[in-house]
Amino acid sequence: MRLTAQLHLHTTESKGTRIVVDSIINPKQAVDLAKRNGIDVIAVTDHDTTSAYPKIKKHAEESGILLINGIEIKTLDGHLIGLDVDVGLEENLSRPITTLEARDLIKDSGGEVYIPHLFDIRNAGIGTKIKEIDGIVEVFNPLDIFGFEDRYADLVASRLGKPKAVGADAHLPKMLNLCLTVVDSEPDTHSILNAIKKGKTEFKNCRHLTLREMKELSLERVSNSYDYIKNKIRNGWEVDRGYMILANNPLMKILEDFTLELGMRTKKSKIWDFVVCISHILAILYAKKTKREFDAFISNL
Numbered sequence: 001m002r003l004t005a006q007l008h009l010h011t012t013e014s015k016g017t018r019i020v021v022d023s024i025i026n027p028k029q030a031v032d033l034a035k036r037n038g039i040d041v042i043a044v045t046d047h048d049t050t051s052a053y054p055k056i057k058k059h060a061e062e063s064g065i066l067l068i069n070g071i072e073i074k075t076l077d078g079h080l081i082g083l084d085v086d087v088g089l090e091e092n093l094s095r096p097i098t099t100l101e102a103r104d105l106i107k108d109s110g111g112e113v114y115i116p117h118l119f120d121i122r123n124a125g126i127g128t129k130i131k132e133i134d135g136i137v138e139v140f141n142p143l144d145i146f147g148f149e150d151r152y153a154d155l156v157a158s159r160l161g162k163p164k165a166v167g168a169d170a171h172l173p174k175m176l177n178l179c180l181t182v183v184d185s186e187p188d189t190h191s192i193l194n195a196i197k198k199g200k201t202e203f204k205n206c207r208h209l210t211l212r213e214m215k216e217l218s219l220e221r222v223s224n225s226y227d228y229i230k231n232k233i234r235n236g237w238e239v240d241r242g243y244m245i246l247a248n249n250p251l252m253k254i255l256e257d258f259t260l261e262l263g264m265r266t267k268k269s270k271i272w273d274f275v276v277c278i279s280h281i282l283a284i285l286y287a288k289k290t291k292r293e294f295d296a297f298i299s300n301l
């Protein structure tokens with residue numbers, strides 16, 4: 001039978017370091033949205049946690065949605081997703097791990113490796129490590145908006161003979177319906193993942209987010225994290241990266257507080273379209289640099 005699957009989605013259980021609410025889809029809502037959109041299968045793939053699955057397992061069953069327990073592990077080399085892993089896998093993540101270690105954790109837990117946004121411009125994908133990792137390659141991600149990333153992921157998956165799928169990397173409710181993998185399979189997790197590995201797939205609703213949607217995503221995340229950010233500005237951030245040295249001084253606190261308040265008051269203002277355009281231009285320049293590194297990798301494949 002033909003089953004429509006959303007293989008990459010985040011719920012409010014995913015926590016960001018600066019902006020604590022990474023996704024604004026609450027776990028129960030993910031199931032309800034799937035049902036409303038005629039999606040048969042969803043994998044919850046929160047960052048470094050499997051906590052959504054036990055909370056919505058029963059609700060998914062009652063709604064007739066097949067729920068796959070997943071996790072997106074932030075490894076030292078980029079993100080790696082495990083599909084159909086055990087609940088509590090994150091207990092092994094108390095220290096940073098490499099992609100190879102993450103792969104072993106996923107495999108030991110009986111899961112399948114899914115490789116998201118392989119050529120992300122900020123190197124949030126595993127990039128050239130793909131040679132060492134067997135797994136399903138995500139060949140379309142709505143957040144890969146710089147033009148080459150998905151094309152290269154598709155090309156490399158073909159050249160290395162790896163199975164392909166697509167995923168929404170959904171952080172907003174309306175993203176859940178993007179990038180669906182339609183699988184010809186029996187309706188159980190094991191058969192579905194096997195069918196994907198055999199290439200019995202079609203891809204549906206693949207498109208990138210527009211700049212306006214990217215803006216909406218940022219503003220939603222910040223406004224849902226408002227109390228957390230406010231508290232950090234008041235009581236101090238953890239200084240864990242070079243650029244965070246700037247944080248926590250009195251002038252910075254005033255500036256951050258002013259920006260946050262202004263941002264929340266002027267959400268509908270055109271100024272944010274302008275800000276997004278400027279940061280997009282900067283990101284395009286950055287993407288050109290990353291693309292050159294990946295070009296060299298691909299030409300040597």
Ligand SMILES: [Zn+2]
Binds near residue numbers: 117
């Ligand atoms: Zn990711």
Ligand SMILES: [Zn+2]
Binds near residue numbers: 008010045072116169
């Ligand atoms: Zn993700």
